[in-house]
Amino acid sequence: MHPKNFVICDVEKEYARNLMQAVGARRELGFQMHLFQSLEHLEAFSKKKKIHILLLGEEFPIDKRQEICADERYVLVKGKEKELLSGERGIYKYQSVDAILAQILEESMDKGELGYGRDTKDGQLIGIYSPIHRIGKTKFALELGKELLKDGPVLYLNLEEYSGGGFYFPEQTGQNLGDLLYYIRQEKGNLGLRISTMAGQIGEMDYITPMPVIQDLREVEEEVWLKLLREVFSNCIYKTVILDLGDGIKGLFPVLRNCQTVYTLYTDDPVSLAKLQQYTENLRLMGFEDVLEHTVQKKVQMKAGDA
CATH class of the missing domain: 3.40.50.10850 (Ntrc-like two-domain protein.)
Structure with a gap:
C-alpha cells in the first residue's frame, strides 16, 4: 500500500x-x-x-x-x-x-490495514535489506533489535534463503516460520499465545526459527507475508517487528513499502556501489520509488566473519 x-x-x-x-x-x-x-x-x-x-x-x-x-x-x-x-x-x-x-x-x-493505511501508533515495522550479499546484514539486524528493546518487546523474523540456522538461532522450539504461516492460513485464534510457544530468544528479543527449506520460502505469496504482519501487530505485544529480508521472497518491494524504516547496508567498493545503484533504479522503474523516502542507507566496514 x-x-x-x-x-x-x-x-x-x-x-x-x-x-x-x-x-x-x-x-x-x-x-x-x-x-x-x-x-x-x-x-x-x-x-x-x-x-x-x-x-x-x-x-x-x-x-x-x-x-x-x-x-x-x-x-x-x-x-x-x-x-x-x-x-x-x-x-x-x-x-x-x-x-x-x-x-x-x-x-x-483506515483501521486494521498493514503499512501506511494501518494505525501503527502501537508498533513499527523495520526492514533490513541490501542488494549486496555477505555484508553483515543479520548481525546488524540483531544488534538493532537489542537497542529497540528499550522501547518495548521486539520480534525478529528472518526471511532469507540461507539464514545461518543454528549459528544465529541456537534455541530450537521444534517449530519454524513455516508452521506459523500455516497457522495464519487456518485463521485460528490466539496468535499471541501460539507465537509465545514457538518463539526462541536472543537475549530478550523473540524470534521465530527461519524456514529451513528454500523452496518453501520462495513459494509463500506476497499476500501471506502481509497478512502475517497484520496479525502480529493486531494480536501480539510487540512494539517492533524486524524483518531480515533476502531476495528469495515474493513481494519483496511491497513488503519494503510497508516498513516504516528500511535500512540498506552498503560498502564503498565499486562493485557494491554499482549494485546499490541498480537496486535504486529498479525501485524507480517498478513504481516503488517511495521506498527510498523511508530508507536509511548505512555504510559498513566489513570484518572477517560478517554475513
Whole structure:
C-alpha cells in the first residue's frame, strides 16, 4: 500500500512549518509530508500526485479551495467555523498536534490495514535489506533489535534463503516460520499465545526459527507475508517487528513499502556501489520509488566473519 500524502497549505509560514515537522516526526504513521503557502503551487501538485489528507488555512477563498482534489479535507479555523464546502471539516488551528491528529486519525485513517493505511501508533515495522550479499546484514539486524528493546518487546523474523540456522538461532522450539504461516492460513485464534510457544530468544528479543527449506520460502505469496504482519501487530505485544529480508521472497518491494524504516547496508567498493545503484533504479522503474523516502542507507566496514 502506498504511503499517504499529508499536505498542509497555510499562509502562516512558521506555523505551517512547525506543524509539518511535528506531524512528520510521528514516523510510525508513515505520512509523506508536503508544505505549501500558495494555492497555485498546491493545485499544480494535486495534478501530479494524489492527496490523501489536506489541511487548508481558512484564509483561502472557498471557490479556490474547491478546485483542489483530496480524499480527506480539513480547514484550519481560528474560531467560529467559516463557510465550508461539502466534504470539508473544520479543525481548530491553535491546539496541540496530538489533538489535531486525533481528530484526523479518528475520521480518516483506515483501521486494521498493514503499512501506511494501518494505525501503527502501537508498533513499527523495520526492514533490513541490501542488494549486496555477505555484508553483515543479520548481525546488524540483531544488534538493532537489542537497542529497540528499550522501547518495548521486539520480534525478529528472518526471511532469507540461507539464514545461518543454528549459528544465529541456537534455541530450537521444534517449530519454524513455516508452521506459523500455516497457522495464519487456518485463521485460528490466539496468535499471541501460539507465537509465545514457538518463539526462541536472543537475549530478550523473540524470534521465530527461519524456514529451513528454500523452496518453501520462495513459494509463500506476497499476500501471506502481509497478512502475517497484520496479525502480529493486531494480536501480539510487540512494539517492533524486524524483518531480515533476502531476495528469495515474493513481494519483496511491497513488503519494503510497508516498513516504516528500511535500512540498506552498503560498502564503498565499486562493485557494491554499482549494485546499490541498480537496486535504486529498479525501485524507480517498478513504481516503488517511495521506498527510498523511508530508507536509511548505512555504510559498513566489513570484518572477517560478517554475513
